[in-house]
Amino acid sequence: MTTPRGGLRVALLLLLTSLLASGCALPQQRLSADAIRAAEQAIERPRTIALLGGTGLAGSYLLREALARGYPLRVLSRSPQKLAYLGDRVTVIEGDARDPAVLDSLLQGADAVISAIGPVPADGAAAKGISSAVTGKLITAMQRHGLTRYLVVSGAGVAAPGDDRNATGWWMRQLVKIRYPEILRDKQAEYQLLADSDLQWTVVRCPLIESGPYVQPAIVSLATPATFRLRAAELAEFVLEQLETADYHRRAPFVYSR
Template identity: 35%
Template sequence: MRLAVLGATGRAGRVVVDRALQRGHEVSALARDPARIHPRPGLHVVGGDVRDPAAVARALDGAGAVVSTLGRPRRGPDICTDGIRTVLSTMAGGGPRRLVVLSNYGVADSRHRTAYVAVSWLLARAVLRDKERMEALLRDSGTDWTVVRAPVLTDGPRTGRCRAGTDLRLSFTARISRADLAEFMLTELHDTAYVRRSVAVTSPAG
């Protein structure tokens, strides 16, 4: 399958691109700075901003699915909300229907009254608000979306093991490696269990 990967130069996005290529996918990676992506067989780099409809259309051209690892810096534009709005508009015009999106645990219906969630909002309110608005756009869309809500991400190895669930409650010990996150997101492209649902993920010990 040809995948369009958004946020491909971020720490999680780079791992998603690497693993997708290892799994035999072709990857169309959208990047504002194409020079930050190392060229490899099967990888097509599209220069442009995710908020630019023309750039998004080029990245999604011929893709069978979209994976987004967009993330907002603590100070900066609402890149997740604005980017996904552009992507959804492109998909509605005849693009792919399947969309797997990285979000944060602690937003929307996972905003539980726990110390973990309270501290997350204290430290990264703008980031989480951006994710929350992004998720609202997805819920109102006609795409086959899956939102993956992650805890703290690490650079640990790929173990192939994680806990996942729509009602999973995460604590301060919750962690997942970017490698395991990438594996889960790519597996979800072909799974229907969480279509049009939000799922939290963590390592088995989290």
């Protein structure tokens, strides 16, 4: 978990006060009141997340974890009534993720984008290619809005440079290729769109995601998945923590549960 912003702010102000009281200063100048206010605002400034897929299995856990961490949320949904239970805790944008105007509305005031979008069986043929179609439009929309941070939940079957799959990882990819060939092609195309972009993306490659409470931190590997399962709560914690670090910028880690 991250350090509460309030505690960090207090610690910083105490440090600045101590420096001023002791007469210490930065080279050739003292810390001004404006500098103190700027530092305080930088710490307290809320970072708003634009979330896609927030009513699905992984997305609902991401939504709850983001709220628990105090992030303001703008959530895209074709069925806003599914999020009515949250009241005014989130801003819901209604519409289709493939509509550029809807994406412009979603990204207004956002600082980072998280997507857990995927094909919905009930959509039939309309769901084909959904991940690459949405990410392609999001890349363009994010450039218009000056956004760079994009995290996307993907599948363990997706291949990336540097992979060194063990037997479990190899079989996992083969099973996905056999059972979900169209979804794998779509997710692979999504990865390539991001790899070719200038965004600071992270593609989180997941095995089978299952509902369940948080047990322990997810395991991360850049070479191969080691198990066939991932608890959704542990996925959510990993994804949200990536907003605080550049460890996996422009990388595609495998994330899985013990």
